[in-house]
Amino acid sequence: MISVQEALDKILALAQLTETESVPLTEANGRVLAQPVKALRPQPPFPSSAMDGYAIADPNPAPGTCFPVIGESAAGRAFDRAVGPGEAVRIFTGAPVPEGAVRVIIQEDTERDGDTITLREGLDSPTYIRREGSDFPADFTINAPRRLSPNDVALLASMGAGQITVRKRPTVGILATGDELVAPGTPPGPDQIMASNNYGLHALLAAHGAAPRLLPIARDTAASLSLCFDLAADADLILTIGGASVGDYDLVGDIAADRGLDRAFYKVAMRPGKPLMAGRLGPSAMIGLPGNPVSAMVCGTIFVRPLIDAMLGLPAGPIPREDIPLAHPIPANGPREHYMRARLDGGSVEVFDRQDSSLLRVLTEANALVVRPPNAPACDAGETVPTIRL
Ligand SMILES: Nc1nc2c(c(=O)[nH]1)N[C@H]1C(S)=C(S)[C@@H](COP(=O)(O)OP(=O)(O)OC[C@H]3O[C@@H](n4cnc5c(N)ncnc54)[C@H](O)[C@@H]3O)O[C@H]1N2
Numbered sequence: 377m378i379s380v381q382e383a384l385d386k387i388l389a390l391a392q393l394t395e396t397e398s399v400p401l402t403e404a405n406g407r408v409l410a411q412p413v414k415a416l417r418p419q420p421p422f423p424s425s426a427m428d429g430y431a432i433a434d435p436n437p438a439p440g441t442c443f444p445v446i447g448e449s450a451a452g453r454a455f456d457r458a459v460g461p462g463e464a465v466r467i468f469t470g471a472p473v474p475e476g477a478v479r480v481i482i483q484e485d486t487e488r489d490g491d492t493i494t495l496r497e498g499l500d501s502p503t504y505i506r507r508e509g510s511d512f513p514a515d516f517t518i519n520a521p522r523r524l525s526p527n528d529v530a531l532l533a534s535m536g537a538g539q540i541t542v543r544k545r546p547t548v549g550i551l552a553t554g555d556e557l558v559a560p561g562t563p564p565g566p567d568q569i570m571a572s573n574n575y576g577l578h579a580l581l582a583a584h585g586a587a588p589r590l591l592p593i594a595r596d597t598a599a600s601l602s603l604c605f606d607l608a609a610d611a612d613l614i615l616t617i618g619g620a621s622v623g624d625y626d627l628v629g630d631i632a633a634d635r636g637l638d639r640a641f642y643k644v645a646m647r648p649g650k651p652l653m654a655g656r657l658g659p660s661a662m663i664g665l666p667g668n669p670v671s672a673m674v675c676g677t678i679f680v681r682p683l684i685d686a687m688l689g690l691p692a693g694p695i696p697r698e699d700i701p702l703a704h705p706i707p708a709n710g711p712r713e714h715y716m717r718a719r720l721d722g723g724s725v726e727v728f729d730r731q732d733s734s735l736l737r738v739l740t741e742a743n744a745l746v747v748r749p750p751n752a753p754a755c756d757a758g759e760t761v762p763t764i765r766l
């Protein structure tokens with residue numbers, strides 16, 4: 377059995393960059409920018425007022441000074457002349473500051489009578505002028521690759537980008553296998569259970585920037601599995617679930633081999649997730665996940681997410697870990713790296729007693745995985761352990 381790190385390296389080596397496409401900004405959130413974007417002009421493109429008030433040319437006017445109001449600058453409609461010493465221009469937030477003005481007096485600090493203002497006692501000191509380019513300069517660039525957030529989308533809009541070039545979402549065919557499985561919403565037979573982890577993986581990968589597709593559930597026959605593999609043949613990644621172990625009905629490895637799988641590895645020294653396999657199947661990368669629901673979800677986080685990152689051109693590697701103090705002692709670990717379902721609360725982490733890889737409810741109660749290296753000794757309360765936030 378290879379280590380988790382070796383398995384991840386081999387999986388990342390299967391990654392092929394997806395092509396690029398142009399999308400409107402309304403579809404940019406969560407996508408990965410593939411080409412840098414340059415600002416069309418600085419922002420703000422002119423000195424602009426940060427407040428509603430009066431623009432004046434005097435840097436230090438005394439309280440009680442009177443100014444005639446000679447015009448108005450509104451957002452979208454500038455005052456077209458300069459303001460001189462002893463004059464004021466009515467101005468609103470976001471409006472261009474007229475030439476000659478050196479500060480804006482907020483209207484709360486003035487008394488207005490007709491076309492004259494008088495300054496009150498205790499003036500604010502800020503100028504309330506946003507200088508040209510104070511948000512970003514004319515040549516400002518957002519570099520690629522970058523996974524775009526809603527804040528990035530707002531910035532890109534401000535830079536004048538209507539369309540951007542992003543990586544196509546990697547297509548993932550999710551292939552659940554097993555005679556016992558029915559889709560939720562369908563009446564199960566007495567010996568059947570609901571297919572679950574394929575839905576969990578669909579959600580995980582969609583949220584991570586992939587384009588997953590649930591294939592029909594394959595039955596435990598060569599014919600059914602082959603048909604489902606055919607349906608996934610054009611995917612960037614084929615993700616099988618179950619049928620990976622040593623039972624008489626665990627056919628995924630054999631069928632994939634018959635179809636020409638160039639296998640990179642089978643079996644990893646980890647828990648859960650031991651019977652993991654991966655390789656290249658024609659144009660697709662293939663990962664065969666173990667069927668136990670928690671095993672499949674944990675392997676989705678540890679291996680599939682980084683592979684999607686790599687296909688999107690993002691830096692890809694192990695999911696970050698933090699050292700967190702244990703809330704209680706834990707026993708020594710066995711020979712496989714153990715990803716233990718755990719709960720991070722305050723500054724410490726509690727490792728759940730029940731770690732069976734069939735327990736989805738325990739997984740939903742977890743917000744972290746405590747990573748126990750192979751043969752790690754017992755740990756006391758307060759000792760730190762590497763922890764992955766979920
Ligand atoms: N003699 C041995 N038995 C097992 C070994 C072993 O080394 N020797 N490994 C165990 C480990 S570890 C795992 S993990 C499982 C993995 O088995 P498979 O990948 O072959 O998965 P299945 O047998 O098809 O299913 C296991 C379990 O998970 C349920 N399942 C499968 N798919 C789904 C799904 N989409 N949604 C919900 N539940 C699913 C399935 O009903 C089984 O209960 O093998 C151990 N056995």
Ligand code: MOO
Pocket residue numbers: 646647648649650651666668671733
């Ligand atoms: O190692 Mo298997 O992946 O359930 O528990």
